[in-house]
Amino acid sequence: LNMDxxxxxxxDTKRRERxxxxxxxxxxxxxxxxxxxxxxxxLMLVTFPISIWMCIKIVKEYERxxxxxxxxxxxxxxKGPGLFFILPCTDSFINVDMRTITFDxxxxxxxxxxxxxVSVDGVVYYRVQNATxxxxxxxxxxxxxxxxxxxxxxxxxxxxxxxxxxxDREEIAHNMQSSLDDATDDWGIKVERVEIKDVKLxxxxxRAMAAEAEASREARAKVIAAEGEMNASRALKEASLVIAESxxxxxxxxxxxxxxxxxxxxxxxIFPLPLDMLHGLIKK
Numbered sequence: 425l426n427m428d429x430x431x432x433x434x435x436d437t438k439r440r441e442r443x444x445x446x447x448x449x450x451x452x453x454x455x456x457x458x459x460x461x462x463x464x465x466x467l468m469l470v471t472f473p474i475s476i477w478m479c480i481k482i483v484k485e486y487e488r489x490x491x492x493x494x495x496x497x498x499x500x501x502x503k504g505p506g507l508f509f510i511l512p513c514t515d516s517f518i519n520v521d522m523r524t525i526t527f528d529x530x531x532x533x534x535x536x537x538x539x540x541x542v543s544v545d546g547v548v549y550y551r552v553q554n555a556t557x558x559x560x561x562x563x564x565x566x567x568x569x570x571x572x573x574x575x576x577x578x579x580x581x582x583x584x585x586x587x588x589x590x591x592d593r594e595e596i597a598h599n600m601q602s603s604l605d606d607a608t609d610d611w612g613i614k615v616e617r618v619e620i621k622d623v624k625l626x627x628x629x630x631r632a633m634a635a636e637a638e639a640s641r642e643a644r645a646k647v648i649a650a651e652g653e654m655n656a657s658r659a660l661k662e663a664s665l666v667i668a669e670s671x672x673x674x675x676x677x678x679x680x681x682x683x684x685x686x687x688x689x690x691x692x693x694i695f696p697l698p699l700d701m702l703h704g705l706i707k708k
Contacts, residue, residue: 457494460494460513460514461493461494461511461514463513464511464512464513464514464515465511467512467513468511468512475512478512479509479510479511479512480507480508480509481507481508481509481510481517482506482507483503483504483505483506483508483519484504484505485505486505486521486522486523487504487505487519487520487521487522488502488503488504488505488519488520488522488555489502489503489504489508489517489518489519489520490502490503490517490518490520490555490556490559490560491503491508491510491515491516491517492515492516492517492518493511493514493515494514497556497560501555501556502520502555502556503517518559520552520555520558520559521552522551522552522555523551524549524550524551524616525549525550525551525566526547526548526549527547527548527566527569527570527573528545528546528547528621529545529546529547529548529570529573529574529577530545530574531543531544531545531624532544532545532574532577532578532581534577534578534581534582535582536581536582536584536585536586536589537582537583537584537585538585538586540586540625540626541626542581542586542589542623542624542625542626543623543624544577544581544589544620544622544623544624545620545621545622546573546577546597546600546618546619546620546621547618547619547621548569548570548573548604548615548617548618549615549616549617549618550569550604550608550613550614550615550616551613551614551616552565552612552613552614553612553613553614554612555612556612557610557611557612558611558612558613561610561611561612562611565608565611565612565613568608568611569604569608569611569613569615572604572607572608573600573604573618576600576603576604576607577600579603580596580599580600580603581596584596586625589623590623593620593623596620597617597618597619597620598618600618601615601616601617601618604618
């Protein structure tokens with residue numbers, strides 16, 4: 425836990441350093457730049473109050489504005505939400521959406537560690553954590569994150585067996601989230617969550633796994649039936665020993681059997697022949 429906290433603190437420090445390096449002060453625009461800025465201010469004053477409608481901009485609660493003055497990011501970083509002012513002719517701005525963005529990872533054909541081809545897709549949740557880095561460090565943060573998620577999915581699953589992919593989805597998703605978060609840290613992107621949606625197996629492999637599962641169930645059923653027969657035989661043996669100790673118990677059992685047969689309204693009654701009589705006939 426302490427190591428994770430240290431890593432997070434180091435990332436935040438590096439991110440602040442990169443942002444500070446990008447945010448240049450107004451004094452770095454040079455003499456010519458200051459002249460252009462002064463001319464822009466003068467133009468705004470001359471055309472006031474018409475120019476005020478061109479200088480006032482509004483960004484929503486979930487947006488931030490990165491202002492460029494003569495091509496340089498203004499000191500202070502992202503502006504908003506609410507009202508902010510820009511100078512005509514010299515200033516431009518880019519709106520950055522700070523909400524969580526969700527996208528599906530297209531199905532990827534992956535060769536697992538045990539040489540099985542599977543098709544896996546997933547979903548990624550991310551948001552822009554630092555608008556300045558997302559604008560200045562990469563051309564299209566959304567497209568780059570999507571492509572990186574596809575390659576990361578293939579790389580992570582390529583080191584797993586088929587059984588691990590089917591059973592350890594949470595671990596795979598966590599590994600992907602950590603890898604993506606580390607890679608997109610320089611872009612000001614925070615990967616919040618990664619989920620594996622579906623794992624599609626080849627049809628032949630599905631049939632083989634189904635046959636294996638069926639054979640396993642049949643084997644367990646036979647073992648259970650054999651155990652039941654064994655337990656039943658032991659119970660019968662114990663019952664026979666109890667009946668052998670008391671001859672009257674056999675007669676009572678016989679009467680109970682007749683009562684059961686009579687309750688079913690049968691017209692046939694079976695009288696058992698004592699085995700002792702058979703032994704006497706055999707001897708004669």
